[in-house]
Amino acid sequence: MTDATDARTSRTTALTRLAIGLAQGIALFLLQKADESKTWPATQPTLYAPLLVCALMVPMIPLAALSAMRRTFLIGWSLVAAALAAILAVHAAWTGAAPDRIGAGPLSPPLFVAVAALLFIAHHLVQPAEAVHKPLAPYADYFDLVGTNVVRLVLSLLFTGAFWLLLFLAAALFKLIGVEAIQKLIGETAFAFPATGLMFAAAVHMAVQLTEARAGLVRGVRTVGLVLLAWLLPLMVVIAAGFLATLPFTGLAPLWSTKAAASLLLSAAAALIILINAAYQDGIEPPNPILCWAARAASLLMIPVVILAAYALWLRIGQYGLTPDRVLAATYVIVATGFTVGYTLAALRPAPWMKPLERTNLVMAAVSVLLLIALFTPIADPARLSVASQVKRLEAGRVSAEKFDFQFLRFESGRYGRKALDRLKANPDPEIARRARDAGVLESRSAPQPAKPDFSRVTVYPAGRKLPDTFVNQAWDSDRRSDCINAGSVCKALLIDVDGDGADEVLLGVGSIFDVFQLKDGRWRRIAQASSHCETGNVEAAMAAGQVAMTPAKPRRDLVAGGYALSLQPIDEGCQPAP
Structure with missing residues (x-):
């Protein structure tokens, strides 16, 4: 009876996982088609973003924990995870750098990385505690679950990748004999998304079954990998100690001159943290004495490394203010500081092996979750703080x-x-x-910054007048300047009230063709062109003599220079109304 019950439970679990994978694939396909065709819900970024992020990330939780957590608790935790992912996605869409784009346009890759990291860390804090029905589980349970799920994820991704390699091979083989149906099939998103979701779910189920049946083998492989990694810890200790011992002789100037001191030092701190944990593992049995002493030394070396990183970042912020990268670096400094304090106490405590390290890891995991939520909500949005x-x-x-x-x-x-x-x-x-x-008014970051043309060779009339400072200092788009400035010619400028509103316009040109610029809403805009077939010398002589005037507005106003009329023809410059 027990074997039959177990078999039914296994089949039910397998079918449930396959259903989740298929539903995920179909949901992603529908969202992709909506984005592609720009239809609802892609037309509402604050709705589309949480749907996309949740469909992509949240199914990983039931896929991984379906047979390990109580169903009601798993459903409740999945809903909480979906709510967290949705909040981060809605904020990302609301603050998106491309407000005119719809669908996935406002979503940046860091959002998906942050949601994945948040759910991964949070889930591995929740599942072990739920298994023992207590707020905290034994540290070995957390360590074992993280290692096992990493192995499962890698195996599932490899299986899904192999599935697609075989499909591409099949398409190529059949194409050799003139059959292109398989190639067309795998090129259809209506097949690709559901098939990928289904195969990934199948891979997860098989990986779970394999790791449960061969748990000892999985632990053995993981232990071998971590031990090999741990033996890099003494080398890292020598590198860090040598670096810090050299600083008094070189000074900090060479370090600051790299302009990447904080990031390099934080990378060194991260390497020390990873290698210390590789040596500690689940903490049940102390490793080789050399690794024990190396872990304690590494914990103490983290103190000056993190202090230098914090100081370097503080100097940059003091000099140049906050930027999104510096806000993220400050977050890393907070995390590194927490690990440093906890690991230092663990290293100095006379108890056998570094037992306080366990509590530090759990506390900093929870802190990391809170920091991720803060960074991707208005609480500590890097863009908001930087602006x-x-x-x-x-x-x-x-x-x-x-x-x-x-x-x-x-x-x-x-x-x-x-x-x-x-x-x-x-x-x-x-x-x-x-x-x-x-x-x-710029349309893209890559667009060249509007440049100031050279007005040094412009002759201004009436004599003694000069071009307005707002005209000279304006950043001009190259296609909205006067042609004579674009060509680098010697231009003439005439200041005269063209439209009778009491304020002078600027006429800029060569020969008997002038562009007319008017100040409106703080910018000079080209609104008309004045031209004549008269001799250039006569027009310029009339301007030099002050013999210029505007005709009455019947049927239109024209410029008269020395008896010669220059007709004003309004032009549409950026849809600006003509005077």
Whole structure:
């Protein structure tokens, strides 16, 4: 009876996993088609984003834990995981750097990595505790589950990859004899997504069955790999100790000159943490004495390494303010500091082997989950913090408008940056306001920054007048300047009120052809062209003599220079209304 019950349970579990995999594949296919055809729900990013992220990430939890957790608890935990993933995805879509894009456009790759990391860490904190019906499980349970699931994931990915390699091979073989049906089939997303989901779920089920039946073999292979990795720890200790011992002789200047000191030092700290855990493993049996002492030494060496990393990051933030990369680096410093404190206490404690390390790992795993949630919500969004820091530096005068990266606000900081850019357009400083407006009209980060043309050879009339500063200092798009500036010719400029509103326009040109520019909404825009078939010398002589005027507005206003009429023809420049 027991064997029959176990068989039925195994079949039910297998069918449930296959159903989850198939449903995941179908859901991803439907979402991909909606994105491709730009139909609902892809037209609503704040709805599409959580659907996509949840469909991609959340099924991994029931696939992995279906036979290891109580069904009601598993369903509840899966719903909590879906809610967390949805919150992060909605925030990413709401703050997306491409508000005019729909579907997956606003979602960046770091979001998917963050959700995957968050769910992986959280799940491996939840499942062992649920198994023992306590808030905390023995540390060995956490260690064993993480190692086993990593093996299962690798095996499942390899199996799914092999499945697709065989399909491609089959398509190539049949194509040799003129049959292209298989090639067309695997090229259809209606087949690819469901088939991949189904085969991955089948691979997970087989990997679970294999690792449960051969648990000792899996543990043996994992132990061998970790022991080999652990023997790199003494080498890393020598490297770190040698580096720190050399610093008093070289000073910190060479380190700071790399401009990557914080990232390199944090990488060294991460290597020490990984190798210490490779030596410690589940902590049940102490390793070779050499590794024991190396782990204690590595824990102490982390102190100066993390302090130097924090100091390097603090200097960069003090000099240049926050950026998204520096916010992430600050998060890594927080995590590294937590590990350093815990590992140092474990190394100094006289108890056999580094038992406090276990509690440190669990606490920092929970802290990492909280930090990931904070980074991908408004709590500590790197874009929000960076925009606030950079704009504060600009408004305080710590960075000039010429050196400030307005394009960062426009293209790389999402909704927070765009709102800040809109606010800067009304800044009392005219240079800041002008540059904010110029950045606001750019269409892409890769587009060249509008350049200032050279007005040094422009002759301005009436004599004694000069071109307005706002005209000279404006950043001009190359296709919206006067042709004579683009060509580098010697231009003439005439300041005259073309439309009778009491403010002078700027006429800029060569010979008897002039572009007419008008100041509107803080920018000079080309609104018309004045031209004549008269002799160039006569027109220029009339301008030099001040013999220019505008005709009455019947039937239109034209420019008269020395008795010669220059007809004004309105032009459509960026859909601006003609005067």
